[in-house]
Amino acid sequence: MSGAWIDLSGQVAAVTGGAAGIGRATVLALAQVGARVIVLDRDFAGAQAVAGQVGGSARALDVGDEAQWREVGEWIEAEFGRLDILVNSAGVALKDSVGDSSLDTYRTTFSVNVEGSLLGMGMALPLMQRQGKGAIVNLSSSASLRGNTLMASYGASKAAIAHFTRSAAIQNLRAGHDIRINAVHPGIIETTMADDLCRIYDKIGSPDAVRAAVSVGRTGRPEEVADLIVFLASDRASYIAGTSIVIDRAANA
Numbered sequence: 134m135s136g137a138w139i140d141l142s143g144q145v146a147a148v149t150g151g152a153a154g155i156g157r158a159t160v161l162a163l164a165q166v167g168a169r170v171i172v173l174d175r176d177f178a179g180a181q182a183v184a185g186q187v188g189g190s191a192r193a194l195d196v197g198d199e200a201q202w203r204e205v206g207e208w209i210e211a212e213f214g215r216l217d218i219l220v221n222s223a224g225v226a227l228k229d230s231v232g233d234s235s236l237d238t239y240r241t242t243f244s245v246n247v248e249g250s251l252l253g254m255g256m257a258l259p260l261m262q263r264q265g266k267g268a269i270v271n272l273s274s275s276a277s278l279r280g281n282t283l284m285a286s287y288g289a290s291k292a293a294i295a296h297f298t299r300s301a302a303i304q305n306l307r308a309g310h311d312i313r314i315n316a317v318h319p320g321i322i323e324t325t326m327a328d329d330l331c332r333i334y335d336k337i338g339s340p341d342a343v344r345a346a347v348s349v350g351r352t353g354r355p356e357e358v359a360d361l362i363v364f365l366a367s368d369r370a371s372y373i374a375g376t377s378i379v380i381d382r383a384a385n386a
């Protein structure tokens with residue numbers, strides 16, 4: 134591994150939502166460059182299967198549950214004694230419109246997408262601060278960058294986590310910790326969630342038309358987002374912190 138452009142050997146990385154989609158691709162990519170990976174997902178069987186592929190570890194976790202995060206933190210501390218990288222990829226996308234939807238819809242979206250990532254940072258930051266170093270990547274979305282016709286809460290939740298990312302980054306750097314926290318904003322990436330989104334948007338056009346409207350030329354692959362996440366998590370991105378990186382092949386240009 135030594136001499137590799139990115140080498141995460143000796144580092145411990147946790148990925149929420151690691152059982153599927155972008156999270157799963159990130160687990161595989163982190164392991165490929167030497168990290169010991171912990172797969173966290175409410176789909177425990179899925180998490181175990183992905184962890185098994187890379188000799189990693191799996192834990193059942195509902196990211197919106199504070200008590201579960203506390204247990205995961207204690208377990209990571211006892212098992213690994215450190216945490217170098219956290220990727221908050223667990224997320225949900227529900228159909229809703231402002232004024233029309235139930236409070237439950239808003240709360241579910243924010244509980245997973247915003248509170249889930251905040252709780253994750255709350256678990257990881259004390260460990261990283263003790264080490265004096267760490268990297269966190271939060272999954273926002275290109276949906277956070279403009280008004281959203283059918284998923285208002287989703288876009289708002291992703292804008293919120295991008296802003297929390299900036300605040301968390303500046304707070305930690307100003308406090309003297311070499312902890313870099315960044316957000317990535319993918320366009321449409323071929324996962325189960327994207328299929329669900331296209332079904333939601335199908336009400337205003339075919340899934341293909343939706344994909345064509347949101348993506349230029351083609352949709353993205355989870356591995357393409359994972360490569361960006363691994364880069365941000367590595368020392369190759371040592372001067373990148375508190376920022377938002379859009380990965381959508383100019384669909385927003």
Ligand SMILES: NC(=O)c1ccc[n+]([C@@H]2O[C@H](COP(=O)([O-])OP(=O)(O)OC[C@H]3O[C@@H](n4cnc5c(N)ncnc54)[C@H](O)[C@@H]3O)[C@@H](O)[C@H]2O)c1
Pocket residue numbers: 149150151152153154155156173174175176179194195196197221222223224225226245249272273274275276318319320321322323324325326327
């Ligand atoms: N796919 C896209 O087009 C796209 C675009 C922009 C942003 N994103 C974001 O990227 C992230 C990953 O999306 P994806 O497309 O891979 O989704 P996905 O649906 O394929 O996978 C999501 C994973 O998160 C897990 N999960 C969901 N709720 C959870 C909870 N409460 N606790 C623990 N695990 C939970 C699921 O079990 C699943 O394994 C999400 O935050 C999503 O909002 C996705």
